[in-house]
Amino acid sequence: xxxxxxxxxxxxxxxxxxxxxxxxxxxxxxxxxxxxxxxxxxxxxxxxxxxxxxxxxxxxxxxxxxxxxxxxxxxxxxxxxxxxxxxxxxxxxxxxxxxxxxxxxxxxxxxxxxxxxxxxxxxxxxxxxxxxxxxxxxx
Numbered sequence: 001x002x003x004x005x006x007x008x009x010x011x012x013x014x015x016x017x018x019x020x021x022x023x024x025x026x027x028x029x030x031x032x033x034x035x036x037x038x039x040x041x042x043x044x045x046x047x048x049x050x051x052x053x054x055x056x057x058x059x060x061x062x063x064x065x066x067x068x069x070x071x072x073x074x075x076x077x078x079x080x081x082x083x084x085x086x087x088x089x090x091x092x093x094x095x096x097x098x099x100x101x102x103x104x105x106x107x108x109x110x111x112x113x114x115x116x117x118x119x120x121x122x123x124x125x126x127x128x129x130x131x132x133x134x135x136x137x138x139x
Contacts, residue, residue: 001126001132002119002120002122002132005075005122005126005131005132006075006115006118006119006122007115008049008050008132009046009072009075009076009079009118009132010079010114010115010118011049012045012047012048012050012072013042013079013080013083013114014042014111016038016039016041016042016043016044016045016046017038017041017042017080017083017084017107017110017111018107019038019041020034020035020037020038020040020041021034021038021087021103021107022098023037024037024038025097025098026098031088031094031095034094035087038080038083038084039084042076042079042080046072046075046076047065047069047072047076050067050068050071050072050135051064051065051067051068053135054135070130070131071131071132071135074125074131075118075121075122075125075131075132078118078121079111079115079117080114082110082113082117082118083110083111083114084110086106086109086110086113086114087106087107087110090109090110093106093107
C-alpha cells in the first residue's frame, strides 16, 4: 500500500516538478524562481490527483481539499525536498538546457531518489492511520 501511495504521490509531484523545471529552463528564470515554481506546481498537481478521486467518490470540494491536504502534504514535501536538493546539488543541472542529458538525467534521478526516500515515510504514516490511509476509504 505504501508503494502505491508513493507512486501516486510521485505522479503528481513529477508532473509539477517537470513542468516547473521545463518552464524555468525554457524561460531562463533564476534557479530560485524555477525551484519555487516547481514546488508550487508539484503541490498543485499532487493535491489535484488526490482530489479527483475523492470528488468522484462524492465528497464536496472543501471536504475533498481537506482529505488531499491530510493525505499528501508530508509526502509531497519530502519528495520536493529530495527532488530540488538533487537538482540544485548536481553541478550544472539547473543551468543545462532542455536538450541536455544532464538536465533530464538529473531530473529522472531526483524523482527516483524521491520515491525511494518517501516510500518509508508513507509506510510509517499509513501504519499510523495518516497520510494516504485517510484516502483509502474513498476508493
